[in-house]
Amino acid sequence: MRELTRIFRRYSRNFPTSGSPFYGALAERLADALEAGSELGGLFAPWADFDVAALMDDNTVLRFYGALHDLALSGDEPAFTESFPTRSRPVGDPPAAWVELQRVLVEHHDRLAAFMSHEPQTNEVRRSACLLGGFLTVxxxxxxxxxxxxxxxxxxxxxxWDRFHYDFGDGGAWGNPASPVRIRSDWRGAAAPFEAPLQVIERAACDRRPVRLADPLERRRLMAYLWPGQFERFDVIGPAIDAARTWGAEVEVADAPAWVAATAAPMPGAATVVYHSIFWHYMPPQSQAAARVAIEAHGAAATPDAPFAWLGMESDPTERYQTKLRLRLWPGGDERTLATVSGHGAWTEWRAALT
Ligand SMILES: C[S@@+](CC[C@H](N)C(=O)[O-])C[C@H]1O[C@@H](n2cnc3c(N)ncnc32)[C@H](O)[C@@H]1O
Incomplete structure (x- = not known):
């Protein structure tokens, strides 16, 4: 448990600066408890042999916080729920939460352990604000x-993404002002081609494990990975879930490389765009290679009347894990970095030169 103690100490410093002082305060108490010999109800037993890197890679701590937040959101333990941040008390009540936490760790062991067996899975709607400039460029x-x-x-x-309204502050605005999904995100640097004529004639999506919005427990799971107190993220995801259900969101259960090979070939009379955000590094290297082969084959088949684009918003390990928006557009297919963006979509720094 020494590794886990180190990680909770690290999170106790990082959570407050990245938006959740409440989680930070709990992390400090959790580290103290681990140091004093507690096993936190045995919830971390499946990770007992993991070193620090493996614990981080497996998002062990975020699984744990997701499980706690899910319990709080369920309302099944009212005193625990009441200790969480609210708009009128954004810091929450960490001492009360800690008292409740020690009890629920034991009383809800099986439920929390089951939640933690699932990898963390979010859907960050503000990333659309970063992808938008890429679609407009195409x-x-x-x-x-x-x-x-x-x-x-x-x-x-x-x-x-094309049905949302975006308020870019001094960078302007884009989209349907009457949209139920309203995204506030900062725009820095040069202007994107906001005036480009845009029409989406076909949309499709895949995930190896889609979150089913029709299922209330899966909807709650999606919210549980947001951090309490980050109200700007809650403000967007709630309306986006409602809108997606109205608009008929469909996500096919599929492994992305095979799916993209089978579905996304270029077609005359339209620009075909394959896109993704904070996804690429979730695939093992052989899947990344297979996806690249499929995408480049579609690119090679593109013509001026049937162009093909690959748009990715991904963190770049070769650039200190900054998140970049990159585009390849065929015929041609040269890679360009359109923007540096925030991982959660809070801002876009658009590059003046597009090549
Ligand atoms: C961090 S989430 C990002 C979700 C979404 N793109 C966003 O930006 O909010 C990564 C997603 O990739 C999915 N995923 C990982 N590997 C996959 C694969 N080989 N095929 C399809 N989906 C995959 C996961 O299930 C998860 O939903």
Missing amino acids: AQETKQPLRVFEMGASAGLNQF
Whole structure:
């Protein structure tokens, strides 16, 4: 448990600066408890042999917090729920939460352990604000309507990126002002081609394990991975879930490389766009290679009348894990970095030169 103690100490410093002082305060108490010999109800037994790197890779701590938040959101333990942050008390009540936590760890062991057996799975709607400039670039340069195919779509909320309204502050605005999904995100640097004529004529999405929005428990699971107190994320995901259910979100159960090979070939009269956000590194290297082969084969088949684009918003390990928006557009297919963006979609720093 020494490794886990170190990780909780690390999180106790990181959570407050990245948006959840409440989780930070609990992390400090959890580290103290581990140091004093507690096994936290045995919930971490499946990770007992993991070193620090493996614990981080497996998102062990985020699984744990997700399980706690899910219990709080369920309302099944009212005193525990009441200790969490609210809009009128954004820091929550960590001392009360700690008292409750020690009890629920034991009384709800099986339920929490079952939740933790699932890998964390979010669907961050504000990432659409970062992807938007890429779609507009394809529309402007090809002058074609778009067919859009999302790999690793989770609940599929971002497949409706063209129906949201975006407020970019000083960077302007884009989209339907009457949209139920309203996204606030900062725009820095040069302007994107916001005036490009845009029409989406086909949309599809896949995930190896889609979040089913029709299931209330899966909807709650999606919310549970948000951090309490991050109200700007809750404000977006709730309306996006409701809208996606109205608009008929569909996410196929599929492994992305095979799916993209089978579904996303270029087609005359439209620009076909394969896109993804914070997904690529979830695939093992052989799947990444297979996806690349499929995408490049579609690119090689593209013509001026049937262009093909690959748009990715991913963290770049070669650039200190900054998140980049990159585009390849065929015929041609040269890679360009369109923007540096925030991983959760809070801002986009658009590059002036597009090549
Ligand atoms: C971090 S989530 C990102 C979800 C969404 N793109 C977003 O930005 O909110 C990564 C998603 O990729 C999915 N995934 C990972 N490997 C996959 C694969 N080989 N095929 C399809 N989906 C995959 C996971 O199930 C998960 O839903």
